[in-house]
C-alpha cells in the first residue's frame with residue numbers, strides 16, 4: 032500500500048496554495064494531491080468571478096484578505112505567473128436604512144486601517160456611467176413591484192479588485208512541481224470515495240477510484256480542500272453526523288453581457304453592487320453580472336439558467352442603469368458555493384474530533400481571494416504546530432459547538 036505524509040484532496044486554489052506553501056516553508060515529507068477533475072482548478076475555482084476585497088467588519092476576514100491581496104499583488108513577480116491582477120476597487124451601494132449604519136462600519140474599517148471612502152449619490156453616479164441613484168424617473172408601480180429605493184450612498188474600497196483564480200492555481204502547482212527537492216504527486220481524474228479513520232478517530236488514509244480501478248493509500252495527515260463536495264465525501268466516510276460540516280452546496284451563476292452603449296468608461300468601473308445584491312464588473316470586453324439566489328437548494332446541480340438573468344437581474348438593472356436594457360446576454364455559467372449555513376465563513380484548521388484531519392472548506396464565496404493566505408497559514412500550522420502569520424483559530428470548526436461565531440455585519 033502506498034503511504035504519504037500528507038494527502039490533499041482537492042486541487043483548487045485552496046489545495047494549490049496549501050501544497051505550495053508546505054513546500055516553500057520547508058516541509059520535506061511526501062505529498063499526494065488527488066482531484067476528480069481532469070485539470071487543476073476544475074471545481075469552483077475556475078468558475079469564480081475572481082473578486083477580492085478587504086471591506087469586511089471582522090478582524091479575521093480583514094487580516095486574511097489584506098494578506099491575500101498582498102500575495103496576489105506580487106504573484107507575477109514571486110511565482111512567475113500572470114494572474115490578471117487589477118485593483119479597480121469595489122463599490123457597495125446602499126438604501127437609506129443600511130446607509131444609516133455606515134458610520135459604525137467606517138469606525139471598524141478605520142480602526143483596521145482599511146482604505147475606503149464613503150460616496151455621495153453624486154459620486155456614485157460619477158463612477159458608474161448612466162447609473163441613477165434616484166428612483167424618481169421609474170414608474171411608481173414598477174418601482175414598488177421591484178422594491179427599489181433611492182441609493183443613499185456608496186462604500187468604495189480602492190484596494191479591492193479582481194484576478195484570475197485558475198491562473199493562480201496553475202501557478203501554485205507549477206511552482207510546487209518544479210521548485211523543490213520534494214516533488215508532490217498530483218493525481219487527477221481520481222475520485223476519493225472515502226476517508227478512512229482508525230478506532231481513535233484519526234484519519235488513516237483514503238480510498239479512491241481512478242478509471243474503474245480502486246486503491247487505498249495510507250496518510251499521516253488528510254487535508255480536505257474539497258469545496259462543495261465536502262459533505263458528500265464525509266457522508267461516504269461514515270463519520271458521525273455531528274462531526275460533519277454545516278455546509279450546503281448552492282448554485283451560483285455568472286452572466287456575460289455587452290456593456291452599456293459600448294461606453295469605454297465602463298472598462299474602468301469598480302466591481303459594483305446595486306439593488307438586491309446585483310453586482311457587475313468589466314471583464315474581458317464584456318460586463319460580468321451576477322446575483323446570488325440566497326435560498327438556492329442544497330444540490331450539486333450546475334445547470335445554467337439564462338432566464339434568471341432576464342427575470343431576476345436585468346429587469347431591475349435596466350431601471351437603475353437604463354442603457355443596460357440593450358445589453359444582450361452573450362454567455363454564462365453556473366457552479367457551486369460551499370455555503371456555511373451558520374456564519375457564512377470559512378472552516379479552517381484541525382478538526383477538533385479527528386486530530387489529523389485538516390480542514391479548508393466552507394468558504395461561502397470568498398475562497399478565491401482567501402485561499403492564498405489561508406493555505407500559507409495552514410502550512411505554518413502543519414509544520415510548526417502553530418499559526419505564525421495570522422491566527423486563523425476564529426475559523427476553527429469547534430466554533431460552532433462553542434457558539435463563538437465569525438459574524439460579518441452590514442457588508443455582504
Ligand SMILES: Cc1cc2nc3c(=O)[nH]c(=O)nc-3n(C[C@H](O)[C@H](O)[C@H](O)COP(=O)(O)OP(=O)(O)OC[C@H]3O[C@@H](n4cnc5c(N)ncnc54)[C@H](O)[C@@H]3O)c2cc1C
Nearest residue numbers: 041043045067074075076079080082223258397398399400
Ligand atoms: C459563480 C461563482 C462566483 C464566485 N466568485 C468569487 C469571487 O468573486 N471571489 C472569491 O473569493 N470567491 C468567489 N467564488 C468562490 C470561490 O470560487 C471558491 O470559494 C474557491 O474557488 C474555493 O476553492 P477551493 O479550492 O476550496 O474549492 P474548489 O475550487 O471547488 O476545489 C475543490 C476541488 O476538490 C475536488 N474534490 C472534491 N471532492 C473530491 C473527491 N471526493 N475526490 C476528488 N476530488 C474531489 C473537486 O474536483 C475540486 O477541484 C465564486 C464561486 C462561484 C461558484
